[in-house]
Amino acid sequence: MNQSSVNEPATPRPDSNVPDGASPHQEQSAEQAPQPDITLDEVVAAVSDLIEAKKLQFSAQWEMVGAEAKLLRQSVLVTALATLATFAFGCVCWLILNAASAVLLAKAGLHAAVVAGILLLVNGLLMFMAWRVAKDAFKHISINPLVAAVKGEPQEGSDKAQQSKQES
Numbered sequence: 001m002n003q004s005s006v007n008e009p010a011t012p013r014p015d016s017n018v019p020d021g022a023s024p025h026q027e028q029s030a031e032q033a034p035q036p037d038i039t040l041d042e043v044v045a046a047v048s049d050l051i052e053a054k055k056l057q058f059s060a061q062w063e064m065v066g067a068e069a070k071l072l073r074q075s076v077l078v079t080a081l082a083t084l085a086t087f088a089f090g091c092v093c094w095l096i097l098n099a100a101s102a103v104l105l106a107k108a109g110l111h112a113a114v115v116a117g118i119l120l121l122v123n124g125l126l127m128f129m130a131w132r133v134a135k136d137a138f139k140h141i142s143i144n145p146l147v148a149a150v151k152g153e154p155q156e157g158s159d160k161a162q163q164s165k166q167e168s
Helices: 003-007 024-031 040-107 112-138 144-151 156-167
Strands: none
Touching: 040 112
């Protein structure tokens, strides 16, 4: 828009039925019937309805949070029980494998002390390897990624992984 068009008076369109000097808004408001004034009782009723609606919305959201918390507790319980059952099953299988190995080594003609030493060495080595795996996995177990995801912040681990990929 150039400066000269700003200073010139507006001219009505030829097909417009607005009288000269009057804006279209003035004509439109003149044709409409005036709206009745809103009473204080109507305002109070509208505000109280709004407050009731917000209370209902809050209670519905609170019930949903309660249901989610109950579901979370149940899933933690099921996970803990499943982990315990898996651990017990693994221990029983490991004992069966140890007993079978001991019987096979004894039938091979090895002395009982040698069989016990071999089983102790194998079990100790496997226990050390499992400890190292658990120790390495513990570095990755943290609540920080969950908090970062809730906040919408990028994870620190993903930044480090991207930097190591770029260096390679």
